[in-house]
Amino acid sequence: MSASAIHSAEDARRLARRRLPWMVFDYIDGSAGAETGAARNRAALDAITLRPRILRDVSQRSLATTVFGQQTERPFGIAPMGMCNLSAPGADLMLARLAAKHKVPHGVSTVASTPMEKILEVAEGHAWFQLYFTGDGTGTFKLVERAKAAGYKTLVLTVDVPEVGRRPRELRHGFxxxxxxxxxxFIDFALHPRWSIAGLIHGKPQMANFEMDGYDFDRTESRAKADWDTLARLRDAWPGHLVVKGVLDVDDALQLQRAGVDAIQVSSHGARQLEAAPAPIDMLPRMRAALGPDFPLFFDSGLRSGEDALKALVAGADFVFFGRILQFAMAAGGDPGLAQLWRVLTDEMSIAMAQTGMTCIKDAHQDA
Ligand SMILES: Cc1cc2nc3c(=O)[nH]c(=O)nc-3n(C[C@H](O)[C@H](O)[C@H](O)COP(=O)(O)O)c2cc1C
Incomplete structure (x- = not known):
């Protein structure tokens, strides 16, 4: 069984690669350009060492923390990803159930393949709506109202996609x-019958958030018109928590803080946007120093293990998110595959905490 064969994120990726059509695997796995941005972040993460500490009685350890005053069982959650049901039928709801079980935030993409209302219900409220600004913004602000009416309390505005990045691997397949x-x-799908038959039974995954009057979402439509006034309008329109995701510049972060956002998510979109962007993990300590010790700072991009996640917490993040590896786990083994990878990530972090003398997540911040 595939789930029991997952002992690391790389195991999940290898199994997913076998099962998924090339087009789908490369859409999920691919990065911008020649993928040097992904390599830079990986090298930067690998270059970080954690400080081994001894004889501190680390027999009782907790990975629990709080985000926006809410208890979460882990200091990591689920990054928003479009069209997750491509990885496996029902993937969006597998993630939602995981979020409910561990009380962690599930990022629900604008281009999710399940309606936002359904995901929020299954996640038992542990879902944040991720917003893309598109076109002239009319449809965007309708989506904001819809998210509010659905009961979302946290909105994540993604700002690093003024134009969709060029990812040659997905372009080559005509994705x-x-x-x-x-x-x-057709040939690709025929050669991956297990995925294709499941797709035939469950139907072709669709973008599920656009059955609204006057909203016709085109993934390739320019998102370039958003500016600081847009952010101010959004701040006025959204009474809940507002997170801005995809920030890599300290000056931008300071301006966001002044504009009244509730948290900043340092991210390179998993290296899918600007190939020449700095390694996000390198920016974290600078962001923390600039924003002060108490400003909520989140992180994603390139995390492949619980140890990676711990490095990001030590580098200044309050909370981190995993992206594509969760999709690989579902492609490899469905619900049990996802649960297995989640256990692996949890064990990896808990063991690394023991080895570095930490018993709680606060210790990671103090080690920074
Ligand atoms: C297949 C895929 C689809 C994504 N779709 C979105 C999206 O719709 N909105 C968004 O803000 N980020 C999206 N992201 C970026 C993730 O939220 C996150 O920043 C990234 O995956 C983290 O890097 P990692 O995959 O290396 O963990 C997507 C990422 C992937 C891999």
């Missing part, structure tokens, strides 16, 4: 949303 099945995709 489009909603996808079209030409001769090349």
């Amino acid at each position: 489009k949303m909603p996808f079209r099945i030409g001769p090349r995709q």
Whole structure:
């Protein structure tokens, strides 16, 4: 069984690569350009060492923390990802159940493949809505109202996609949303029958948040019109917590803080946008120093293990998010695959905490 074969994120990736059509695997796995941005972040994470400490009685350890005053069982959650049901039928709801079980935030993408209301219900409230600004913003602000009416309390505005990055691996396969099945995709799907038959039974994954009057979302439509006035409008329109995701510049972060956002998420979109962006993990300590010790700072991009996540916490993040590896786990083994990878990540972090003399997440921040 695939789930029991997952002992690391790389195991999940390898199993997913076998099962998924090339087009889907490369859409999830691919990064911008020649993928040097992904390599830079990986090298930066690998270069960080944690300080081994001894004889501190670390027999009782807790990974619990709080985000926006809410208890979470782990200091890591689920990054928003579009079209997750491509990785496995029902993937969005597998993630939602995981979020409910461990009381961690589940990022629900603007281009999620399950309606935002359903995900919030299954996640038992542990879901944050991620917003893309598009076109002239009319549809965007309708989505904000919809998220509010659905009961979302946290909105995550993603700001690092003024234009969709070029990812040659997905372009080569002719990946489009909603996808079209030409001769090349037909062969690809025929060679991956397990995925294709499940897709036939459950139906082709769709972008599920756009059955609204006047909202016709085009994934490739420019998102470039958003500016600081847009942010101010959004701040006025959204009474709940407002997180801005995709920030890599200290000056921008300071301006966001002044603009009244509630948290900043340092991220390079998993190296899927600007190839030449700095390694996000290198920016974290500078962001923390600039924003002060108490400003909520989140992180994602390139995390592949519980130890990686601990490094980000030590570097200044209050909370971190995993992205594509969760999709690989579902592609490899469905619900049990996801649960297994979650256990692996938990064990990796807990063991690393023991080895570095930590018993709680606060210790990680104090070690920074
Ligand atoms: C397949 C895929 C789809 C994504 N879709 C979105 C999205 O719709 N909105 C968003 O803000 N970020 C999106 N992201 C970026 C993630 O939220 C996150 O920043 C990134 O995956 C973290 O890096 P990691 O995958 O290396 O962990 C996507 C990432 C992947 C891999």
